[in-house]
Structure formats: structure tokens, C-alpha cells
Amino acid sequence: MDIQKIREDFPILHQQINGRPLVYLDNAATSQKPLQVxxxxxxxxxxxxxxxxxxxxxxxxxxxxxxxxxxxxxxxxxxxxxxxxxxxxxxxxxxxxxxxxxxxxxxxxxxxxxxxxxxxxxxxxxxxxxxxxxxxxxxxxxxxxxxxxxxxxxxxxxxxxxxxxxxxxxxxxxxxxxxxxxxxxxxxxxxxxxxxxxxxxxxxxxxxxxxxxxxxxxxxxxxxxxxxxxxxxxxxxxxxxxxxxxxxxxxxxxxxxxxxxxxxxxxxxxxxxxxxxxxxxxxxxxxxxxxxxxAIGMDNIYAQEKLLLDRATAGLSEIDGVKIYGTCPNKASVLSFLIEGIHHFDLGSIMDQMGVAVRTGHHCCQPLMSRFGITGTVRASFAVYNTEEEVDAFIAAVKKGAMMLS
Missing domain, CATH: 3.40.640.10 (Type I PLP-dependent aspartate aminotransferase-like (Major domain))
Known part of the structure; x- marks a missing residue:
């Protein structure tokens, strides 16, 4: 797949947030819309x-x-x-x-x-x-x-x-x-x-x-x-x-x-x-x-998103204090995590300043959060139009937030 060609169909992705390129990783909340739609x-x-x-x-x-x-x-x-x-x-x-x-x-x-x-x-x-x-x-x-x-x-x-x-x-x-x-x-x-x-x-x-x-x-x-x-x-x-x-x-x-x-x-x-x-x-x-x-192919979409999820999971796992919630092998492109001692809202706010859009909170799953003894998580969720470079920007933003809030 030519991901850059796919990205050309999504005009909203080509903007800056706080002077930085938008990295939109809140796709589980809502996806962006292509020109065809x-x-x-x-x-x-x-x-x-x-x-x-x-x-x-x-x-x-x-x-x-x-x-x-x-x-x-x-x-x-x-x-x-x-x-x-x-x-x-x-x-x-x-x-x-x-x-x-x-x-x-x-x-x-x-x-x-x-x-x-x-x-x-x-x-x-x-x-x-x-x-x-x-x-x-x-x-x-x-x-x-x-x-x-x-x-x-x-x-x-x-x-x-x-x-x-x-x-x-x-x-x-x-x-x-x-x-x-x-x-x-x-x-x-x-x-x-x-x-x-x-x-x-x-x-x-x-x-x-x-x-x-x-x-x-x-x-x-x-x-x-x-x-x-x-x-x-x-x-x-x-x-x-x-x-x-x-x-x-x-x-x-x-x-x-x-x-x-x-x-x-x-x-x-x-x-x-x-x-x-x-x-x-x-x-x-x-x-x-x-x-x-x-037209893209559902199998192609799944494969691209798995690549992104695997890369993001590996990157997060190298950060001290990170706990990933949802570690079973059969997963879709959602990555939910916390950093020890840091509130999810605070981390999400710092990441937004760096142009990275993630979701924070209980994700309308309060009983599930209670099951793990937490009030919420930071959630990154990927779509086919996301790139490996955006995953790297996401990891960099998490590291920067962790450093600032520790």
C-alpha cells in the first residue's frame, strides 16, 4: 500500500497543532473522512x-x-x-x-x-x-x-x-x-x-x-x-x-x-x-x-494497523514506568497505558501540546477501569492512514511528557 497516497485523501491530516504536524491517534473515538466520503x-x-x-x-x-x-x-x-x-x-x-x-x-x-x-x-x-x-x-x-x-x-x-x-x-x-x-x-x-x-x-x-x-x-x-x-x-x-x-x-x-x-x-x-x-x-x-x-482491502487495513500497533507497543515497553493494559495476543489497533505516578489527563495534555492527539479517561468503560483499579488510561488508536513516523512521534511525545511530569 502507498500510505502517503491514502493520506492525500484525508485533508484534515495536513495541518499543524501548536506549531507541530498533527498526529491523529484517536481513531477509536472517531475516524477521519476521505474526500470520497x-x-x-x-x-x-x-x-x-x-x-x-x-x-x-x-x-x-x-x-x-x-x-x-x-x-x-x-x-x-x-x-x-x-x-x-x-x-x-x-x-x-x-x-x-x-x-x-x-x-x-x-x-x-x-x-x-x-x-x-x-x-x-x-x-x-x-x-x-x-x-x-x-x-x-x-x-x-x-x-x-x-x-x-x-x-x-x-x-x-x-x-x-x-x-x-x-x-x-x-x-x-x-x-x-x-x-x-x-x-x-x-x-x-x-x-x-x-x-x-x-x-x-x-x-x-x-x-x-x-x-x-x-x-x-x-x-x-x-x-x-x-x-x-x-x-x-x-x-x-x-x-x-x-x-x-x-x-x-x-x-x-x-x-x-x-x-x-x-x-x-x-x-x-x-x-x-x-x-x-x-x-x-x-x-x-x-x-x-x-x-x-x-477499495483498500480490509486485510490490508488490518495488516497496516498491526504493524503500527506492534511498533508502538515495542516503543512504549522501553519507557520506564509504563504499564500497558490489554496485553492478550489477539488485538486490534488500540494501545491503552499509564505511566506510574502520572495522571492520564496530564500526559494527554502534554502530548496535545506536541501535536499528538490521544484519548484520556475511562473511555465509557468505567466498570472495566474499576476491574484494573484505575480511573482511566491514555489510549492511542491507529487507522490505516497513520504512519510509522507518526508512531515514532507518539513515542517521543510520551517520553517528553514523562520527563516533564516526573
Whole structure:
């Protein structure tokens, strides 16, 4: 790959911060957007801006066609069995809340049932399930995290049982980079009974090829802004038979077939779950972002990011007082660490003065931070457009910060 050629597609990277070249290493929070995605967004507003699925005029037909073509592109990227299994949402949080709410409305979850998540989860894959448990009397169970940041699979096998009705886990930890064996975990859940399986793919979608049929998950959620697309758009994949059976969550336009004041009948999936005017531009831009990633090649992206992660891990390991959190061998491009005696916020602030953008804090994983007895970490997260020279600048910034704060 020609990384410099890829970088030319990302205009935001070519600027200075505090008089130094920007080194953007906060990709797990949000990725930058290539010109191809920016142009897709602009083209929608310049040329076909209109509401969809309603009008007979040319702009409405063009916007509808572009939006539904985007759905087909996304379905193909996920290897969904049909485009109707792809629901547009505002992001991973919205997608998981949709699942939790329709399970409550359907009466699928009740008192005595168990919902199983892991200790690696983002708050977005924790709080909706807590709310569901509070509403139904179900119990939330948590798979423990081992010292290297991997999930305790022996404990998982013990926790999984006849009372388990939902298994919801992330494929990649946003805080540690751990890649979880979700395919094996889903297969185990299938053996114990009728378990609904949910995969939080927010951190896997930018880094690896996703095949929902191979995973055999019932639901898969992700956000566009993690994979070169705009904020405010995301996807919930759901198996069609489940989407057909479960009730809608929100009411309004588009999700209906017939409305009278006496009764409403609902539309077929996916429209049953897409009340109101969607983020049309966002959906079109998300498809453009996935086309961009596939043009590079997901395997190429993974290989480049692994090279960067390995180089950064080796460099950090040579700095006195550094403790890396998340050391299991199977990791995506996230590097979370602390330096003894230095607060993560202070180090991150010094690094920003040197033009290096990293994330500090608990990364919306407060229970996970508590598991390690800390309040947060410094997190560097890499994308395909990052370079080995930027990794070296990152290491230099950590060393400079450590020297200044010691």
C-alpha cells in the first residue's frame, strides 16, 4: 500500500497543532473522512436533496434510489442474506437500544431470565441492558475479564445456561483492543437454548472484514463515524425472521402500512424500524465509506494497523514506568497505558501540546477501569492512514511528557 497516497485523501491530516504536524491517534473515538466520503455527502445536498420513499418527482426518486442502493452496499459488506436485514439508525448506541426496547415490548424477556454481557463492554452495551432488567425483572450477568484483557472463557461457559435469553458482547474492546472470539461464543449460546445474540461491532467494523452469516449473530450494530463515515448514522443488522416477528420501537411516518384512529398496521422490515425521515445523506456517505475501505482491502487495513500497533507497543515497553493494559495476543489497533505516578489527563495534555492527539479517561468503560483499579488510561488508536513516523512521534511525545511530569 502507498500510505502517503491514502493520506492525500484525508485533508484534515495536513495541518499543524501548536506549531507541530498533527498526529491523529484517536481513531477509536472517531475516524477521519476521505474526500470520497465528503464528496458523496456534498453530492447529495448539491444534486438530489429530497425526502425519500414519498415523492413521485425526480429528486425524490433519485434520493430514494441512492439511499436504497446504500442499503444494498452495506448489506453486501456485512454479507447479510438480504438488504431488508439492514436498518439505518443513528449509531451503535441507538441500535442496541432498539434491540433492548423491542425485546421488552415483545415480552421476550421476563423475571428470572438472564442477560449476559462482558466486563469489556462500552456503556452503550451495558446501560440499555440494565434498563431492560429493571423493567422486566431479568438479571444482568457479566463475563469476567482476565489480567491480560481477554474474557474468561471458562467463566463464560459457567454463566451460560438455560436462563440466558440474551448474549451481547463487543467484537473488539474500545478500551483495550481485545478481539473477542464472538463466533465461538455465539455457537456456545446456540447449544444452550433460544439465546438472542447481539454483537457490538463499533470497533471491529473499521479493522476487519465482517460476515454476519458466518458469525451467526442475530443482531450486529455499528456506527458509521468509526469507519470513515459521518457521525449520526449507524446500522443494525438483524436476521429477517426476527425483525419480522418483533414489534417496532418508535412510531411515526414510514414505519406504517395503514393508519386509522382505531388501529395501525406496521410496515415490513426494515421500514418497520425506521420511523421518520432518516439521515439520508449519512446513509449514502456510509456506503461510500465502506466502498473506500473495500477499495483498500480490509486485510490490508488490518495488516497496516498491526504493524503500527506492534511498533508502538515495542516503543512504549522501553519507557520506564509504563504499564500497558490489554496485553492478550489477539488485538486490534488500540494501545491503552499509564505511566506510574502520572495522571492520564496530564500526559494527554502534554502530548496535545506536541501535536499528538490521544484519548484520556475511562473511555465509557468505567466498570472495566474499576476491574484494573484505575480511573482511566491514555489510549492511542491507529487507522490505516497513520504512519510509522507518526508512531515514532507518539513515542517521543510520551517520553517528553514523562520527563516533564516526573
Amino acid at each position: 465528503l464528496e458523496a455527502s456534498a453530492n447529495y445536498y448539491r444534486n438530489i436533496n429530497s425526502n425519500i420513499h414519498r415523492g413521485v418527482h425526480k429528486l425524490a426518486q433519485s434520493a430514494t434510489a441512492a439511499h436504497e442502493q446504500a442499503r444494498e452496499t452495506i448489506a453486501k459488506h456485512l454479507n447479510a442474506s438480504r438488504p431488508e436485514e439492514v436498518i439505518f439508525t443513528s449509531g451503535t448506541t441507538d441500535s442496541i437500544n432498539l434491540v433492548a426496547n423491542v425485546l421488552e415490548r415483545s415480552g421476550t424477556i421476563g423475571e428470572g431470565d438472564e442477560i449476559l454481557i462482558s466486563g469489556l463492554e462500552h456503556h452503550s452495551n451495558t446501560v440499555p441492558w440494565q434498563m431492560l432488567c429493571e423493567a422486566t425483572g431479568a438479571t444482568l450477568k457479566v463475563i469476567p475479564v482476565l489480567e491480560d484483557g481477554s474474557l474468561d472463557q471458562e467463566a463464560f461457559a459457567t454463566l451460560l445456561g438455560p436462563q440466558t435469553k440474551v448474549l451481547s458482547v463487543n467484537q473488539v474492546s474500545n478500551a483495550l483492543g481485545t478481539i473477542n472470539p464472538v463466533k465461538d461464543m455465539i455457537a456456545a449460546a446456540r447449544k444452550v437454548g433460544d439465546v438472542i445474540t447481539v454483537v457490538d461491532g463499533a470497533q471491529s467494523i473499521p479493522h476487519m472484514a465482517i460476515d454476519v452469516q458466518d458469525l451467526d449473530c442475530d443482531f450486529f450494530a455499528f456506527s458509521g463515524h468509526k469507519v470513515f463515515a459521518p457521525t449520526g448514522v449507524g446500522i443494525l443488522f438483524g436476521k429477517y425472521d426476527l425483525l419480522e416477528k418483533l414489534p417496532p420501537w418508535k412510531g411515526g411516518g414510514e414505519m406504517i402500512r395503514l393508519v386509522t384512529f382505531e388501529k395501525t398496521t406496521y410496515n415490513d422490515p426494515p421500514f418497520k424500524y425506521e420511523a421518520g425521515t432518516p439521515n439520508i445523506e449519512g446513509g449514502i456517505a456510509l456506503a461510500a465509506a465502506l466502498d473506500y475501505a473495500n
